Amino acid sequence: MDAIDDLGDAIDVTRNRLTPVRKGTWLKLALVVFFVGSFGIGGMGFPGNFGASTDDPTFEGEQPTGSTDLPVDDVLFWVLAILAVVLVLWLTLEFVAAVMEFVFLESLRSSDVRLRRYFSANLGKGLWLFLFRLGLQILVGALAVVPAVAIILSMESGLDGVSATFLLLYILYALALGLIYTIVMRFTTDFVTPIMLLEDRGVLASWGRFRATLRANWADYGVYLLLVWVLQLIVGIAAGLVLGLGGLILAIPFAIVAILLFIALDAIGLVLAILVALVGLVLFAVFALLFYVPITAYFRYYALLLLGDADDDLDLIPDRREAVRNGGLGSAGRDDAGGGTESGGFESDDGSGWGDSDGRDGSDGRDDSSGWDDSGDWDDEPDDRGGSDSRDWRDDRDGSNDRDEDDDGWR
Template sequence: MFAIDDLSDAIDVTREFFTPIDRGQWLRLAVVVLFVSSFGAGGPAFGGGGGNAGVVTDDPVQDDAPTGIESDVPTSQLLLWGLIALGIFLVLWLGYEFLSAVMTFVFLESLRSGEVHIRRYFGANTGRGLWLFLFRIGLGLLVLLLLGVPILLIVLLATGGQGALTVGSVLAFIPYAIVVGLLYGISMQFTAAFVAPIMLLEDRGVLDAWGRFWATFRSNWTEYVVYLLLVWILQLVIASAVWIVAGIAAIVLAIPFVLVIALLVIALGPLGVLLSIPVGLLGAVFGLLLLGAVWAPIASYFQYYALLVLGDTDDELDLIPDQRVAAREGTAEWRDRPDEDDPTTRPDEFDDETGWDEDRSQDDPDDERDWGSSSGWDDETDNGDETDNGDEDGSWR
């Protein structure tokens, strides 16, 4: 089964991608992973907390409460600042989601080419990222609608005296919410793992790519079910270990920043508090980069695994054919595989030891190389019928 066999192949491909270690490339990939990995704000989150304000009760303590406190609260200003804060949050969240959508294709391009170029790949995939961003927002709004409407109905019926807010109604809503959330999670994961590569490979829109993937999924649904189960299990096991390691590393990294902040506050007082803000922000940036660097090989492995499964179930959707062949044939690093269109890199025409074409005719009139007196043509030969190669092993230079 491809979904099982590709687990080991993904390890080989990931190892080749990260070796030899390039610190600059690893750092750039860490930045990309911060946007595409699930440890960040990977999906829409909407908080809905409501208090008892405005609910009329017969509690004598509340009825006898001083009314002067209510008049001292600037309700309009609080509402205004609350809306401003909400607007800033939405703008920042939408900006992050857009960057995350474009970075998905930057990540795929990097894995396919073996080189991480953020600005180059970002500019080339802005349009695809926009369509993916809109699809994710639309899917999130649909899920919000599917979950929000039943909750609103239950609350309205309960506050209207219909007695709908019971244990039975809550227990009936929980499995429904679990199913909706599960379908949403699978859709988001399949979109990033399989649909986005199809968008990149065949230059399709997100809905068109989903239709293309759906045909492959229906023909190989058992492969994708096994893939999904294995990914969930592996992510649970690996994430537990990684978060422990990352937590220890974060504590070690935070120690010097905490010491600097403490010294600034003790020595400079209020001015030290202000100066500690950029120090704290710098520490947070280093912490995020550390998290991205630790998670970069893991995120790459899971994406490579998905690409291998996709290519095995449909040859036309293979985004990494060279990496696949290199991993399964045990050949040289796939980034160094010869280009068949380049005559200087064809293995049957270019010799690695001598550096010259073994099969090239020595009588080529266009060859202007100076062979010299010791290793050129034999002066004693007649009409060039015999040659002196100059080396006992028969190789000429």
């Protein structure tokens, strides 16, 4: 079954993409993971009652003796203003997260990470994904709130037996609704967005394209869901333990420095101690994001491998798939231009196979460190037959070879 076989292949593909470790690549991917991991599947809603109950005596008639009048209008204004700012920030982050989904996919299938280029190229797709997610969240929120209001009204009417039954049914209904929402959001992120990127479709058209392969391979996708949920639970527990221990180790020196500054410098020391603590928090956040880079990449590669196995036309990473499955090239990896493998000696800034951060070095895509000179011929390293410069195979400009044509027939 592909859903099981792809578990191991995803490890190989992830290792090939992220090794050798390049700090620039990892830091860029950490930034992307911050968005796709933190805001990409968030729920919508701002629970809570920000108004006062009409049964509260403090808001009826005169204020109690000795109390000061509360500027209710001013308080309401600032509450609404804060809510508006929070809403705008949340929508902005959701939009950026939607675009970053495509930035992440571009970075996984290619051999470089170009944040600005990938972001600007996928603004339209990100907008459609953002609107789809937002619409789905509003729909699910409405479907969850309306029955809840009906149950509350029935309770206030004194229908205890009926309301208790409704409450039990609502719990089952809410669980089913949450499950459907989770599956739709996961399939959208894991399978529909690659189709949007690969075939340049909208989100609804991509869902229509995905439904065909979903119906034909429903067992694989069902097993995929179960395996992903189990793996995420296990990985989440392990990651929590590792990050907790790492955070404790990282916090010790910063805490010591902050305490010493506070003791030695009083008020100024307090300010410096706060700054030291903030630096420690930032470093821990960076550490956590770097820790989650291979985890997030693994789960996304797992989904891409399954999608390509279910439908060859929807394979976003054919070269990387071939590298780990064909001819034992487990350490190889190609970029999206199909230029070559890592095992062939092409080295990139992110360890994926090409010379510079652009994915190519100079004009021909090969650097001297890989065993090729700028002209594309063999360099002057000695080969395993004992020769050095005199054993080169490059032709001279005058048409003659370094080997004697009459002696060995090389031409």
